[in-house]
Amino acid sequence: MGPTNAARKRILIADDEPFLLRLTAHSFEKLGFEVVTAKDGREAIDILGTQSVFACVLDIMMPHVDGMEVLNWIRSNPALSRLFVAMLTVKVQENEVSQAYASGADLYLTKPFSQDDILRCAGLISQHSL
Numbered sequence: 001m002g003p004t005n006a007a008r009k010r011i012l013i014a015d016d017e018p019f020l021l022r023l024t025a026h027s028f029e030k031l032g033f034e035v036v037t038a039k040d041g042r043e044a045i046d047i048l049g050t051q052s053v054f055a056c057v058l059d060i061m062m063p064h065v066d067g068m069e070v071l072n073w074i075r076s077n078p079a080l081s082r083l084f085v086a087m088l089t090v091k092v093q094e095n096e097v098s099q100a101y102a103s104g105a106d107l108y109l110t111k112p113f114s115q116d117d118i119l120r121c122a123g124l125i126s127q128h129s130l
Contacts, residue, residue, distance in 0.1 A: 010034040010052065011125065014044035014070065015059040015088070020111065024057060024088065027118045033125075041065030045073055048080060055084035055125045060100070068103060075104040084128040086121050088113060 011033050015021040018039070025035040036051060038044035042064040044056070056074065058067035067087060074080045086107040087100045100108050107124055109117050 009054065010036060011055045011057060012036045012038060012044060012047055012053045013057045014038040014041060014062065014067065016040050016062040027115065028122065031122045041067060041070045044070050055128065057086045057088050060087055060089035071103050071105060084125050
């Protein structure tokens with residue numbers, strides 16, 4: 001059985017930059033998503049362990065636990081391994097992009113992001129199935 005409608009529309013956004021976290025969350029909320037936020041990777045893992053979400057948008061460079069570690073944790077967790085995960089970061093080196101996709105990222109977006117980037121991500125999240 002799939003997630004409920006509410007869970008299907010709930011996404012987790014993790015970013016250690018408060019302004020970008022609010023901006024990203026607001027962008028997804030305007031598109032009808034319920035947003036849960038985390039200020040670092042450790043908080044993201046705590047939320048994923050206690051709340052049902054359909055997708056994650058993760059900054060890579062965060063304190064305590066970075067976005068790649070969260071991605072690897074998600075992919076190694078049988079209950080969460082099929083979540084849609086988008087990486088949102090300033091890292092643009094080809095090897096970093098390749099590493100994210102090899103680790104199981106569904107999408108890699110770079111900062112600064114545009115509204116078109118958010119729309120593309122939202123569309124992919126909406127099409128994703130668990």
